[in-house]
Amino acid sequence: MSEILSQEEIDALLQALNTGEVSVKEIEQETKEKKVKKYDFKSPKKLANDQLRTLNMIHENFARALNTFLSGYLRTKTQIEVLSVEEISYYEFSNSISNPALLAIIDFNPLPGQIIFEISSQLSFSIIDRILGGIGSYTGEIRAFTEIEITLLNKIIRQIVKYFIDPWENVIELTPTVDKIETNSQFAQIASYNETVALITFRATIGETEGLINICIPHIVLEPVLPKLSTKYWFSTISKKSTDEEKNIIEKRVKKATLNIKCIVGEANITLEDFINLQEGDVITLDKTIHDEIEIAVEDRVKYLGKPGTIKNKLSVKITKVIEKDDDEYDE
Incomplete structure:
Protein backbone atom coordinates (compact mmCIF):
# COMPACT_ATOMS: atom_id res chain seq x y z
CA MET A 1 0.00 0.00 0.00
CA SER A 2 1.32 3.45 -0.90
CA GLU A 3 2.33 5.79 1.93
CA ILE A 4 -0.27 8.36 2.98
CA LEU A 5 1.12 11.87 3.34
CA SER A 6 0.09 14.25 6.07
CA GLN A 7 -1.08 17.79 5.26
CA GLU A 8 2.29 19.25 6.35
CA GLU A 9 4.15 16.86 4.02
CA ILE A 10 1.81 17.75 1.14
CA ASP A 11 2.42 21.50 1.72
CA ALA A 12 6.16 20.91 1.87
CA LEU A 13 6.09 18.90 -1.38
CA LEU A 14 4.10 21.62 -3.20
CA GLN A 15 6.54 24.27 -1.97
CA ALA A 16 9.51 22.19 -3.16
CA LEU A 17 7.89 21.87 -6.60
CA ASN A 18 7.33 25.64 -6.79
CA THR A 19 10.94 26.47 -5.81
CA GLY A 20 12.38 23.83 -8.15
CA GLU A 21 14.03 21.76 -5.44
CA VAL A 22 12.05 18.71 -6.65
CA SER A 23 11.24 18.09 -10.33
CA VAL A 24 8.14 16.40 -11.69
CA LYS A 25 10.30 13.99 -13.74
CA GLU A 26 11.91 12.62 -10.57
CA ILE A 27 8.47 11.89 -9.13
CA GLU A 28 7.33 10.23 -12.37
CA GLN A 29 10.41 8.00 -12.40
CA GLU A 30 9.68 6.87 -8.86
CA THR A 31 6.07 6.04 -9.69
CA LYS A 32 7.12 3.99 -12.72
CA GLU A 33 8.89 1.46 -10.50
CA LYS A 34 7.58 -2.07 -10.92
CA LYS A 35 5.25 -3.27 -8.19
CA VAL A 36 5.95 -6.75 -6.85
CA LYS A 37 2.96 -8.99 -6.21
CA LYS A 38 3.30 -12.07 -4.03
CA TYR A 39 2.47 -15.42 -5.68
CA ASP A 40 2.06 -18.69 -3.83
CA PHE A 41 3.33 -21.56 -6.00
CA LYS A 42 1.81 -24.06 -3.56
CA SER A 43 -1.69 -22.98 -4.63
CA PRO A 44 -1.50 -21.68 -8.21
CA LYS A 45 -4.44 -19.72 -9.57
CA LYS A 46 -6.58 -21.76 -11.95
CA LEU A 47 -9.35 -19.25 -12.70
CA ALA A 48 -8.73 -16.16 -14.80
CA LYS A 247 -39.23 -15.11 -31.56
CA ASN A 248 -40.28 -18.64 -30.56
CA ILE A 249 -42.37 -17.36 -27.64
CA ILE A 250 -44.18 -14.85 -29.87
CA GLU A 251 -44.85 -17.50 -32.52
CA LYS A 252 -46.26 -19.94 -29.95
CA ARG A 253 -48.53 -17.30 -28.45
CA VAL A 254 -49.76 -16.17 -31.85
CA LYS A 255 -50.52 -19.76 -32.88
CA LYS A 256 -52.57 -20.28 -29.72
CA ALA A 257 -54.58 -17.07 -30.19
CA THR A 258 -58.34 -17.57 -30.68
CA LEU A 259 -59.94 -15.67 -33.57
CA ASN A 260 -63.57 -15.22 -34.60
CA ILE A 261 -64.20 -15.96 -38.30
CA LYS A 262 -67.53 -15.40 -40.05
CA CYS A 263 -68.68 -15.75 -43.64
CA ILE A 264 -70.92 -12.95 -44.91
CA VAL A 265 -73.17 -14.70 -47.44
CA GLY A 266 -74.97 -11.48 -48.27
CA GLU A 267 -77.00 -8.60 -46.88
CA ALA A 268 -80.63 -7.53 -47.09
CA ASN A 269 -82.81 -4.72 -45.72
CA ILE A 270 -86.24 -5.63 -44.38
CA THR A 271 -88.78 -3.83 -42.24
CA LEU A 272 -89.20 -4.53 -38.55
CA GLU A 273 -92.72 -5.83 -39.24
CA ASP A 274 -91.38 -8.37 -41.77
CA PHE A 275 -88.65 -9.43 -39.32
CA ILE A 276 -91.22 -10.04 -36.54
CA ASN A 277 -93.45 -12.05 -38.88
CA LEU A 278 -90.63 -14.29 -40.24
CA GLN A 279 -91.55 -17.99 -40.20
CA GLU A 280 -89.83 -21.22 -41.10
CA GLY A 281 -89.68 -21.57 -44.88
CA ASP A 282 -89.70 -17.84 -45.67
CA VAL A 283 -87.15 -16.65 -48.24
CA ILE A 284 -85.04 -13.47 -47.86
CA THR A 285 -83.53 -12.06 -51.03
CA LEU A 286 -79.87 -11.09 -50.54
CA ASP A 287 -77.72 -8.66 -52.51
CA LYS A 288 -75.48 -11.49 -53.89
CA THR A 289 -76.07 -14.28 -56.36
CA ILE A 290 -74.84 -17.86 -56.10
CA HIS A 291 -72.03 -17.01 -58.52
CA ASP A 292 -70.66 -14.10 -56.47
CA GLU A 293 -67.77 -14.48 -54.04
CA ILE A 294 -68.67 -14.08 -50.39
CA GLU A 295 -66.66 -12.11 -47.81
CA ILE A 296 -64.83 -13.89 -44.99
CA ALA A 297 -64.17 -11.62 -41.98
CA VAL A 298 -61.57 -12.24 -39.28
CA GLU A 299 -62.39 -10.27 -36.12
CA ASP A 300 -64.83 -8.04 -38.12
CA ARG A 301 -62.21 -7.26 -40.78
CA VAL A 302 -62.67 -8.71 -44.27
CA LYS A 303 -59.57 -10.79 -44.91
CA TYR A 304 -60.60 -13.29 -47.63
CA LEU A 305 -63.06 -13.90 -50.45
CA GLY A 306 -64.45 -17.34 -51.10
CA LYS A 307 -67.00 -19.61 -52.74
CA PRO A 308 -69.62 -21.47 -50.69
CA GLY A 309 -70.02 -25.23 -51.05
CA THR A 310 -70.27 -28.52 -49.18
CA ILE A 311 -67.79 -31.18 -48.03
CA LYS A 312 -69.20 -34.51 -46.80
CA ASN A 313 -72.65 -33.00 -46.33
CA LYS A 314 -71.25 -30.09 -44.32
CA LEU A 315 -71.32 -26.44 -45.35
CA SER A 316 -67.92 -25.05 -46.26
CA VAL A 317 -66.19 -22.11 -47.92
CA LYS A 318 -63.28 -22.29 -50.34
CA ILE A 319 -60.92 -19.31 -50.09
CA THR A 320 -60.33 -17.82 -53.54
CA LYS A 321 -58.58 -14.55 -52.70
CA VAL A 322 -56.60 -12.94 -49.87
CA ILE A 323 -57.43 -9.29 -49.25
CA GLU A 324 -54.20 -7.28 -48.94
CA LYS A 325 -53.82 -4.34 -46.56
CA ASP A 326 -53.74 -1.79 -49.37
CA ASP A 327 -57.05 -2.95 -50.85
CA ASP A 328 -59.17 0.19 -50.26
CA GLU A 329 -62.43 -1.54 -51.15
CA TYR A 330 -62.36 -3.64 -47.98
CA ASP A 331 -60.60 -1.26 -45.56
CA GLU A 332 -62.65 -0.03 -42.64
Whole structure:
Protein backbone atom coordinates (compact mmCIF):
# COMPACT_ATOMS: atom_id res chain seq x y z
CA MET A 1 0.00 0.00 0.00
CA SER A 2 1.32 3.45 -0.90
CA GLU A 3 2.33 5.79 1.93
CA ILE A 4 -0.27 8.36 2.98
CA LEU A 5 1.12 11.87 3.34
CA SER A 6 0.09 14.25 6.07
CA GLN A 7 -1.08 17.79 5.26
CA GLU A 8 2.29 19.25 6.35
CA GLU A 9 4.15 16.86 4.02
CA ILE A 10 1.81 17.75 1.14
CA ASP A 11 2.42 21.50 1.72
CA ALA A 12 6.16 20.91 1.87
CA LEU A 13 6.09 18.90 -1.38
CA LEU A 14 4.10 21.62 -3.20
CA GLN A 15 6.54 24.27 -1.97
CA ALA A 16 9.51 22.19 -3.16
CA LEU A 17 7.89 21.87 -6.60
CA ASN A 18 7.33 25.64 -6.79
CA THR A 19 10.94 26.47 -5.81
CA GLY A 20 12.38 23.83 -8.15
CA GLU A 21 14.03 21.76 -5.44
CA VAL A 22 12.05 18.71 -6.65
CA SER A 23 11.24 18.09 -10.33
CA VAL A 24 8.14 16.40 -11.69
CA LYS A 25 10.30 13.99 -13.74
CA GLU A 26 11.91 12.62 -10.57
CA ILE A 27 8.47 11.89 -9.13
CA GLU A 28 7.33 10.23 -12.37
CA GLN A 29 10.41 8.00 -12.40
CA GLU A 30 9.68 6.87 -8.86
CA THR A 31 6.07 6.04 -9.69
CA LYS A 32 7.12 3.99 -12.72
CA GLU A 33 8.89 1.46 -10.50
CA LYS A 34 7.58 -2.07 -10.92
CA LYS A 35 5.25 -3.27 -8.19
CA VAL A 36 5.95 -6.75 -6.85
CA LYS A 37 2.96 -8.99 -6.21
CA LYS A 38 3.30 -12.07 -4.03
CA TYR A 39 2.47 -15.42 -5.68
CA ASP A 40 2.06 -18.69 -3.83
CA PHE A 41 3.33 -21.56 -6.00
CA LYS A 42 1.81 -24.06 -3.56
CA SER A 43 -1.69 -22.98 -4.63
CA PRO A 44 -1.50 -21.68 -8.21
CA LYS A 45 -4.44 -19.72 -9.57
CA LYS A 46 -6.58 -21.76 -11.95
CA LEU A 47 -9.35 -19.25 -12.70
CA ALA A 48 -8.73 -16.16 -14.80
CA ASN A 49 -10.17 -12.79 -13.81
CA ASP A 50 -12.52 -12.91 -16.79
CA GLN A 51 -13.88 -16.27 -15.63
CA LEU A 52 -14.45 -14.90 -12.12
CA ARG A 53 -16.30 -11.91 -13.61
CA THR A 54 -18.53 -14.28 -15.59
CA LEU A 55 -19.28 -16.27 -12.44
CA ASN A 56 -20.14 -12.98 -10.76
CA MET A 57 -22.65 -12.09 -13.51
CA ILE A 58 -24.20 -15.56 -13.45
CA HIS A 59 -24.76 -15.42 -9.72
CA GLU A 60 -26.07 -11.85 -9.83
CA ASN A 61 -28.90 -13.29 -11.96
CA PHE A 62 -29.25 -16.14 -9.46
CA ALA A 63 -29.43 -13.62 -6.59
CA ARG A 64 -32.28 -11.73 -8.29
CA ALA A 65 -34.23 -14.95 -8.91
CA LEU A 66 -33.62 -16.16 -5.34
CA ASN A 67 -34.67 -12.78 -3.96
CA THR A 68 -37.99 -12.94 -5.84
CA PHE A 69 -38.63 -16.54 -4.74
CA LEU A 70 -37.88 -15.98 -1.04
CA SER A 71 -39.92 -12.77 -0.92
CA GLY A 72 -42.99 -14.66 -2.14
CA TYR A 73 -42.33 -17.88 -0.22
CA LEU A 74 -41.63 -16.26 3.14
CA ARG A 75 -43.99 -13.30 2.55
CA THR A 76 -41.50 -10.82 3.90
CA LYS A 77 -38.99 -8.31 2.57
CA THR A 78 -35.76 -9.95 1.44
CA GLN A 79 -32.64 -8.55 -0.16
CA ILE A 80 -29.87 -10.70 -1.63
CA GLU A 81 -26.80 -9.40 -3.44
CA VAL A 82 -23.43 -10.80 -4.50
CA LEU A 83 -20.77 -9.70 -2.05
CA SER A 84 -17.67 -11.30 -3.60
CA VAL A 85 -16.45 -13.97 -6.02
CA GLU A 86 -12.99 -15.29 -5.25
CA GLU A 87 -10.70 -18.25 -5.79
CA ILE A 88 -9.49 -19.98 -2.64
CA SER A 89 -8.54 -23.46 -1.47
CA TYR A 90 -11.18 -25.84 -0.16
CA TYR A 91 -9.33 -25.90 3.17
CA GLU A 92 -9.86 -22.14 3.60
CA PHE A 93 -13.57 -22.50 2.93
CA SER A 94 -14.01 -25.55 5.16
CA ASN A 95 -12.02 -23.90 7.96
CA SER A 96 -14.26 -20.81 7.87
CA ILE A 97 -17.48 -22.77 8.49
CA SER A 98 -18.73 -22.63 12.05
CA ASN A 99 -20.71 -25.58 13.43
CA PRO A 100 -23.62 -26.06 13.44
CA ALA A 101 -24.11 -24.95 9.84
CA LEU A 102 -26.64 -25.63 7.13
CA LEU A 103 -24.76 -27.22 4.23
CA ALA A 104 -26.64 -28.51 1.20
CA ILE A 105 -24.63 -30.92 -0.97
CA ILE A 106 -25.87 -30.44 -4.54
CA ASP A 107 -25.17 -32.61 -7.58
CA PHE A 108 -24.43 -30.16 -10.40
CA ASN A 109 -25.49 -32.51 -13.20
CA PRO A 110 -24.29 -32.96 -15.91
CA LEU A 111 -21.06 -31.42 -14.56
CA PRO A 112 -18.86 -33.78 -12.54
CA GLY A 113 -18.67 -33.52 -8.77
CA GLN A 114 -20.78 -31.62 -6.27
CA ILE A 115 -21.11 -28.09 -4.90
CA ILE A 116 -21.98 -26.77 -1.43
CA PHE A 117 -24.78 -24.29 -0.79
CA GLU A 118 -24.32 -22.86 2.71
CA ILE A 119 -26.76 -20.66 4.60
CA SER A 120 -25.61 -19.06 7.85
CA SER A 121 -27.25 -20.40 11.01
CA GLN A 122 -28.78 -17.02 11.85
CA LEU A 123 -30.52 -16.86 8.46
CA SER A 124 -31.57 -20.51 8.68
CA PHE A 125 -33.34 -20.02 12.03
CA SER A 126 -34.93 -16.83 10.69
CA ILE A 127 -36.32 -18.77 7.68
CA ILE A 128 -37.66 -21.51 9.97
CA ASP A 129 -39.31 -18.94 12.23
CA ARG A 130 -40.96 -17.31 9.22
CA ILE A 131 -42.18 -20.64 7.79
CA LEU A 132 -43.75 -21.55 11.13
CA GLY A 133 -45.68 -18.28 11.28
CA GLY A 134 -43.25 -16.08 13.19
CA ILE A 135 -41.99 -12.61 12.29
CA GLY A 136 -38.74 -14.03 10.91
CA SER A 137 -36.48 -12.62 13.60
CA TYR A 138 -34.21 -14.96 15.57
CA THR A 139 -32.33 -13.58 18.55
CA GLY A 140 -31.70 -16.79 20.49
CA GLU A 141 -28.45 -18.72 20.85
CA ILE A 142 -27.12 -20.71 17.91
CA ARG A 143 -27.89 -24.36 18.60
CA ALA A 144 -28.08 -27.66 16.74
CA PHE A 145 -30.92 -28.09 14.24
CA THR A 146 -33.75 -30.48 15.08
CA GLU A 147 -34.98 -33.12 12.64
CA ILE A 148 -38.15 -31.13 11.93
CA GLU A 149 -36.13 -27.97 11.21
CA ILE A 150 -33.82 -29.85 8.84
CA THR A 151 -36.86 -31.28 7.03
CA LEU A 152 -38.33 -27.79 6.57
CA LEU A 153 -35.02 -26.38 5.31
CA ASN A 154 -34.50 -29.38 3.03
CA LYS A 155 -37.87 -28.65 1.39
CA ILE A 156 -37.06 -24.99 0.68
CA ILE A 157 -33.54 -25.76 -0.58
CA ARG A 158 -34.94 -28.30 -3.07
CA GLN A 159 -36.94 -25.44 -4.53
CA ILE A 160 -34.00 -23.03 -4.44
CA VAL A 161 -31.77 -25.32 -6.57
CA LYS A 162 -34.23 -24.95 -9.47
CA TYR A 163 -33.17 -21.31 -9.75
CA PHE A 164 -29.64 -22.36 -10.77
CA ILE A 165 -30.94 -23.50 -14.16
CA ASP A 166 -31.77 -20.17 -15.84
CA PRO A 167 -28.62 -18.22 -14.82
CA TRP A 168 -26.41 -21.05 -16.11
CA GLU A 169 -28.36 -21.77 -19.31
CA ASN A 170 -25.98 -19.71 -21.50
CA VAL A 171 -23.10 -21.93 -20.34
CA ILE A 172 -24.70 -25.34 -19.85
CA GLU A 173 -28.14 -26.89 -19.29
CA LEU A 174 -28.08 -27.90 -15.64
CA THR A 175 -30.29 -30.39 -13.82
CA PRO A 176 -29.16 -29.81 -10.20
CA THR A 177 -30.47 -32.02 -7.42
CA VAL A 178 -29.99 -31.98 -3.64
CA ASP A 179 -27.96 -34.99 -2.52
CA LYS A 180 -28.13 -34.41 1.25
CA ILE A 181 -28.18 -31.82 4.01
CA GLU A 182 -25.36 -31.71 6.55
CA THR A 183 -24.93 -29.60 9.67
CA ASN A 184 -21.29 -30.48 10.31
CA SER A 185 -18.59 -29.39 7.88
CA GLN A 186 -16.55 -32.56 8.60
CA PHE A 187 -19.24 -34.64 6.87
CA ALA A 188 -19.53 -32.32 3.87
CA GLN A 189 -16.16 -32.78 2.23
CA ILE A 190 -16.63 -32.61 -1.54
CA ALA A 191 -12.99 -31.99 -2.52
CA SER A 192 -9.46 -32.42 -1.20
CA TYR A 193 -8.24 -29.68 1.11
CA ASN A 194 -5.73 -28.29 -1.42
CA GLU A 195 -8.30 -28.25 -4.26
CA THR A 196 -9.03 -24.85 -5.79
CA VAL A 197 -12.64 -23.70 -5.45
CA ALA A 198 -14.66 -20.69 -6.55
CA LEU A 199 -16.42 -19.16 -3.55
CA ILE A 200 -19.42 -16.94 -4.25
CA THR A 201 -20.58 -15.03 -1.18
CA PHE A 202 -23.97 -13.32 -0.92
CA ARG A 203 -25.16 -10.80 1.63
CA ALA A 204 -28.75 -11.69 2.52
CA THR A 205 -31.31 -9.81 4.58
CA ILE A 206 -34.55 -11.54 5.54
CA GLY A 207 -36.84 -9.26 7.50
CA GLU A 208 -34.57 -7.78 10.17
CA THR A 209 -32.05 -10.63 10.09
CA GLU A 210 -28.84 -10.33 8.08
CA GLY A 211 -26.40 -13.10 7.23
CA LEU A 212 -24.27 -14.69 4.52
CA ILE A 213 -24.97 -17.33 1.89
CA ASN A 214 -22.01 -19.13 0.32
CA ILE A 215 -21.75 -21.25 -2.80
CA CYS A 216 -18.59 -23.35 -3.06
CA ILE A 217 -17.85 -24.72 -6.55
CA PRO A 218 -14.71 -26.90 -6.87
CA HIS A 219 -12.47 -26.40 -9.88
CA ILE A 220 -13.13 -29.96 -11.04
CA VAL A 221 -16.82 -29.05 -11.46
CA LEU A 222 -16.03 -25.96 -13.54
CA GLU A 223 -13.27 -27.51 -15.63
CA PRO A 224 -15.50 -28.82 -18.50
CA VAL A 225 -17.09 -25.36 -19.02
CA LEU A 226 -14.08 -23.10 -18.37
CA PRO A 227 -13.80 -22.09 -22.08
CA LYS A 228 -17.40 -20.87 -21.90
CA LEU A 229 -16.82 -18.85 -18.74
CA SER A 230 -15.79 -15.71 -20.60
CA THR A 231 -17.76 -12.49 -20.80
CA LYS A 232 -17.39 -12.39 -24.59
CA TYR A 233 -18.88 -15.87 -25.05
CA TRP A 234 -21.54 -15.26 -22.41
CA PHE A 235 -22.83 -12.00 -23.92
CA SER A 236 -22.77 -13.34 -27.49
CA THR A 237 -24.78 -16.38 -26.40
CA ILE A 238 -27.26 -14.20 -24.50
CA SER A 239 -28.00 -11.90 -27.45
CA LYS A 240 -28.43 -14.76 -29.93
CA LYS A 241 -30.39 -16.98 -27.60
CA SER A 242 -32.63 -14.23 -26.26
CA THR A 243 -33.57 -13.15 -29.81
CA ASP A 244 -34.42 -16.72 -30.85
CA GLU A 245 -36.32 -17.37 -27.64
CA GLU A 246 -38.37 -14.18 -27.98
CA LYS A 247 -39.23 -15.11 -31.56
CA ASN A 248 -40.28 -18.64 -30.56
CA ILE A 249 -42.37 -17.36 -27.64
CA ILE A 250 -44.18 -14.85 -29.87
CA GLU A 251 -44.85 -17.50 -32.52
CA LYS A 252 -46.26 -19.94 -29.95
CA ARG A 253 -48.53 -17.30 -28.45
CA VAL A 254 -49.76 -16.17 -31.85
CA LYS A 255 -50.52 -19.76 -32.88
CA LYS A 256 -52.57 -20.28 -29.72
CA ALA A 257 -54.58 -17.07 -30.19
CA THR A 258 -58.34 -17.57 -30.68
CA LEU A 259 -59.94 -15.67 -33.57
CA ASN A 260 -63.57 -15.22 -34.60
CA ILE A 261 -64.20 -15.96 -38.30
CA LYS A 262 -67.53 -15.40 -40.05
CA CYS A 263 -68.68 -15.75 -43.64
CA ILE A 264 -70.92 -12.95 -44.91
CA VAL A 265 -73.17 -14.70 -47.44
CA GLY A 266 -74.97 -11.48 -48.27
CA GLU A 267 -77.00 -8.60 -46.88
CA ALA A 268 -80.63 -7.53 -47.09
CA ASN A 269 -82.81 -4.72 -45.72
CA ILE A 270 -86.24 -5.63 -44.38
CA THR A 271 -88.78 -3.83 -42.24
CA LEU A 272 -89.20 -4.53 -38.55
CA GLU A 273 -92.72 -5.83 -39.24
CA ASP A 274 -91.38 -8.37 -41.77
CA PHE A 275 -88.65 -9.43 -39.32
CA ILE A 276 -91.22 -10.04 -36.54
CA ASN A 277 -93.45 -12.05 -38.88
CA LEU A 278 -90.63 -14.29 -40.24
CA GLN A 279 -91.55 -17.99 -40.20
CA GLU A 280 -89.83 -21.22 -41.10
CA GLY A 281 -89.68 -21.57 -44.88
CA ASP A 282 -89.70 -17.84 -45.67
CA VAL A 283 -87.15 -16.65 -48.24
CA ILE A 284 -85.04 -13.47 -47.86
CA THR A 285 -83.53 -12.06 -51.03
CA LEU A 286 -79.87 -11.09 -50.54
CA ASP A 287 -77.72 -8.66 -52.51
CA LYS A 288 -75.48 -11.49 -53.89
CA THR A 289 -76.07 -14.28 -56.36
CA ILE A 290 -74.84 -17.86 -56.10
CA HIS A 291 -72.03 -17.01 -58.52
CA ASP A 292 -70.66 -14.10 -56.47
CA GLU A 293 -67.77 -14.48 -54.04
CA ILE A 294 -68.67 -14.08 -50.39
CA GLU A 295 -66.66 -12.11 -47.81
CA ILE A 296 -64.83 -13.89 -44.99
CA ALA A 297 -64.17 -11.62 -41.98
CA VAL A 298 -61.57 -12.24 -39.28
CA GLU A 299 -62.39 -10.27 -36.12
CA ASP A 300 -64.83 -8.04 -38.12
CA ARG A 301 -62.21 -7.26 -40.78
CA VAL A 302 -62.67 -8.71 -44.27
CA LYS A 303 -59.57 -10.79 -44.91
CA TYR A 304 -60.60 -13.29 -47.63
CA LEU A 305 -63.06 -13.90 -50.45
CA GLY A 306 -64.45 -17.34 -51.10
CA LYS A 307 -67.00 -19.61 -52.74
CA PRO A 308 -69.62 -21.47 -50.69
CA GLY A 309 -70.02 -25.23 -51.05
CA THR A 310 -70.27 -28.52 -49.18
CA ILE A 311 -67.79 -31.18 -48.03
CA LYS A 312 -69.20 -34.51 -46.80
CA ASN A 313 -72.65 -33.00 -46.33
CA LYS A 314 -71.25 -30.09 -44.32
CA LEU A 315 -71.32 -26.44 -45.35
CA SER A 316 -67.92 -25.05 -46.26
CA VAL A 317 -66.19 -22.11 -47.92
CA LYS A 318 -63.28 -22.29 -50.34
CA ILE A 319 -60.92 -19.31 -50.09
CA THR A 320 -60.33 -17.82 -53.54
CA LYS A 321 -58.58 -14.55 -52.70
CA VAL A 322 -56.60 -12.94 -49.87
CA ILE A 323 -57.43 -9.29 -49.25
CA GLU A 324 -54.20 -7.28 -48.94
CA LYS A 325 -53.82 -4.34 -46.56
CA ASP A 326 -53.74 -1.79 -49.37
CA ASP A 327 -57.05 -2.95 -50.85
CA ASP A 328 -59.17 0.19 -50.26
CA GLU A 329 -62.43 -1.54 -51.15
CA TYR A 330 -62.36 -3.64 -47.98
CA ASP A 331 -60.60 -1.26 -45.56
CA GLU A 332 -62.65 -0.03 -42.64
